[in-house]
Amino acid sequence: MDKDLESTSRRDFLKVSGAAAIATAGWISPRAAKGATSAPIIIGHQCDLTGGISSWGYWHDKAAKAAVEEINKAGGIAGREVKLVTEDDETNPTVGARKFRRLIQFHSADFVIGSVHSGVNIASTPVAKELRTVYIPQGMAAEMTEDKGNRYVFRVGSDTYSQAAAGAPWVSANIGKKWTFIFADYAWGWSHFNEHKKVIEQVGGQVLADIPVPQGSKDFIPYLAKVPAETTELYSIFFGADSVAYFTQSKQLGFDKRMARYTMLCTHESISPKDIQGASEGIYLLEYLPRQLKYKDTPHNRKLRSLVHIDPVDGREEGGNRVVASSHYWAVWESVWLIKAGIEKSGWKSKKDTPDWIRAVEGMELKESFAHPQGDKVVRAQDHKAVIDFWMSRVENGEINVKFKIPKEEVAKKFPPRVDLTKETF
Amino acid sequence: MARPAPGGRLRAIQIAGGVVLLFLCAAPYLLGTYFRVFVTEMLIWGLFAMAFDIIYGYTGMLSFGQSTFFGAGAYAVGLTLVHAGSGVWLALGAALLVSLVLAAVIGYFAVKVSGHYFVIITVVFSLVFFRLTLQYKAVTGGDDGLSFQIPALNVGPLALSFYNPVVNYYFVFAVVLLSFLVCFLVMQSPWGRIFVSIRENEHRARLIGYNVERYKLLAFMLSGLFAGVAGALYALTFRYSNAALLHWTVSGQGVLWAIVGGAGTLVGPFLGTGLMVSFTDYIGFWFENYQILVGAVIILMVIVAPRGILGVLMGEGGKGGTSGGR
Known part of the structure; x- marks a missing residue:
């Protein structure tokens, strides 16, 4: 036997391999299979909890949590519980795109409500298409639902x-x-x-x-x-x-x-x-x-x-x-309810039904209600923009x-x- | 110079390294979709930290300007694909050329000074290029960045898509491995020894006849080149580039990862990147002000283990300074 190998103590080996184990902890953890119709519907929230727009992000977080709580109190969506997962994008486009991916690929988010930072939104919109996930950004730059957008991106608020x-x-x-x-x-x-x-x-x-x-x-x-x-x-x-x-x-x-x-x-x-x-x-x-x-x-x-x-x-x-954040927090609230309306209209059951959800929401008229307190609005089919007061x-x-x-x-x-x-x- | 690690420890590290390498070879088939991208990103940032360590750990010059080359590599890929409509190989070539030329120009001025002045000049260059990237928004996308499509990678008769995460992973892994091997050979060569001699005693290196400025410039260019390669891989993986990539705080991350992992080594920066990126990714979900914890970990590391994690594993935790070329 090699002399060096012989002198490798178990403690030495455990110390070295322990470091590697810590670094990879959780990577290969088995995940519950999703897709069963009784499983919760997961809404990801890419939220500006820290950084330049954190004073708005605080209210967006609060609005999203309140909406999910109200929906769950009333029996969820199509009988399924709604789970909200929030990731902080640090008001930073690079971090935001990574957190967007994390929401979908790690937390298995079915839909994602986006940041109010247009740079974060623009970095995330191509990933929404790549990962075939509906994205409802709160940023105002018009391009996101035009030349830099795609069919997976929708608005509830203004631009x-x-x-x-x-x-x-x-x-x-x-x-x-x-x-x-x-x-x-x-x-x-x-x-x-x-x-x-x-x-x-x-x-x-x-x-x-x-x-x-x-x-x-x-x-x-x-x-x-x-x-x-x-x-x-x-x-x-x-x-x-x-x-x-x-x-x-x-x-x-x-x-x-x-x-x-x-x-x-x-x-x-x-x-x-x-x-x-x-x-x-x-x-x-x-x-x-x-x-x-x-x-x-x-x-x-x-x-x-x-x-x-x-x-x-x-x-x-x-x-x-x-x-x-009076002119913005309501749009996060309404985004959660839009997801609900789309699921109920399209019969969405899992991610594979996302195209049906998109077709159902294109051109959807939303009446002023507890779900849409800002007023009546239309989510226009052609450009996915909301026409609002x-x-x-x-x-x-x-x-x-x-x-x-x-x-x-x-x-x-x-x-x-x-x-x-x-x-x-x- | 560093005390040689006891044979047993060294062998344990080699075995663990072999296990990690095997794991990386099979990673796309072992990991879920998110962690496949996550490990890809860690390899890229690890390469960036290793590139920084050529200039710091081996040559003894603390630079906060390596983000300039990372950003240059990323933008070279993006702009070549968007404006020249080129293929991936040409975009990669452009990234190598741009980062090397930029490193030569900046390095030419930077290596004329040392110590604090060198640190300041690298920060200033970094800020200049960051501001220029913001200013020429029509070309770079500025704060919003530039999104682009990646064409298929032609390898002989094969057309490989970067949108396939397994292809993306293996491409990044291969380039990082190749970069590591090139750096390893350079550090084992007379050039590497001269870099270390400059770090250990610049005055003595000069007295024995080495043109210190020339070798410093060489180390700076090598570091810039590999930082540019990391930037190019980042752009190919995320199909996105942003002015923020050029900011000196990105360099700061490379500095921290290299120090935490073990400066003056090629493996340490990868280890530090792996641990710190995993730590922040995990903790960031539970605690939004996670950077406070990151700061605490770094303070603790600097006090308790100035040679980084690799130093601790090799039984050199209490020794100060960088640990010599390994």
Whole structure:
């Protein structure tokens, strides 16, 4: 026998092989066979629990958990329990794509509700097709349900295309025609710019400048200094700490006096005007579900708000300081219910029935209800985008007040489908 | 220099290494779909950490700039496939060329300084290329990244699809194994010995007549080349590239994996990558602020086992510094 081998003690060998065993622990664990019709339906949630949009991710997580709990309390879907598995994408496209894969291949998710970060969504959409799994992203970049999308990707909420169609015509006609854009320098910000530019030019407005700002910028002054003096309308789109920096510094430089400021509610999401000492006072913004209960005081909306425990005015969490992601959390709630509606309509039993689910949801009309408290909507067959109502609002005395509602029929006029995903094979 | 490991321990490690190699050969047939991709990813990151270790563990230069070459390799594959409509082999060739040329250019300036200045210059280069990638969004996709389709890989009469995870795994495994063998031969050659002599005493290496800057540049280019290969494999596996891949924090991960596994070795970085990536993947599901735990593990490792896990296994846990070429 080899002398070295002879002197290999059992302890030495166990120590070395132990390290390898730790590294591979769980890899080869037997998994319960899925596919039996009594097995739970697994919904994966690719959620921004940490990172730049974690203040929204908190509410998305809460909404998804509440929806699954309510569905299970009422007997599940088609008699089957629903199981929610959540993975944190760290608001990072590379991590997000890996977590998307993990949700499907490790946790065996049947459907996945996506991040609100457009970069994460764009990284995940090709994987959705590759793994033949329905993906309902919450990010707003229009491309995800157009040239960068595929037949497995659906929306319940709005996107930059519908937002531009809803808000830009009225703002251009009533506030100002000379627009400058200052926005987050990634897919979402660019998508806002491109979509608005098209609508503004259609309605006779003019784009004077586009000013992309790298994410995480603390100092906005060099970017604000580029805003042309003749601007009548300064359009901004940021999230989180960047939003606060934009509101504060544009106010300090007197932009609120020299021109109108307009944005999507996204820029004010999870931020109360009261918490930023009037920095956003007077700003116009487009909401996708009013933050104040009084502007959508329906039993269904009241019930949803009670489930996530928020106050009627600021949307602040009871017993805490967090402010609800009011224009986005409902879409996560409704995404879970859309999955249910699709399963019930198509008779979906397992992943192999996913094409039937897709065909059933293409063109589905959703009536305002406990499942869909935001309002009636249509999930358009051609581009899988949702046609929904919007609200034009303004920050006044530290509150976000609705000025008027923009019905979905009005939005649809400037929001025709640009692709036809129904032609794509599975 | 490192104390030689007792024969018994060394042999135990060799046996365990053989078992791991056998496991890797059969992995696609032993693992489920997720872990098949997971091990593929670990091999890629392990190669990246090993590439970093050429410059750090063997040559004694701490670089936070290797992510530039990883990102360059990934983007070279993506852009060649998207814009040139080329095949996989040409895309891989482009990745090798781009990362090698970039490493030569950056290395030319970086190796003129040492110590803290070298660390800073590598971080600065990394940030410059990261910002450029963000800036030229129309080409690179910036923050959102670039998704692309991978054509079939032509090997003789065979057309192999990267969308088949078994093909993808074996391709990555073969390239990583080949890269490991090339690095092993280089480190056993006079070049490898000169790298170690520069790490151990740069002044003495200069006095005995070696052109230290030239060998540092050589080590930097080798490291950049293999980091670029890892980036290319990443792009082929995930069909995606993103500006974030060039950020210096990606280099930071390579640094940690190499140190945890055992710097100054070729096996240690793979071991560190395997353990740390598994740890974060598992813990991350249960504890969203898992990076706190990762930090604690690293602090513990640096204090208790400065030579990394491989050092502990070889009975050298208490010795400081890197452990010499193995």
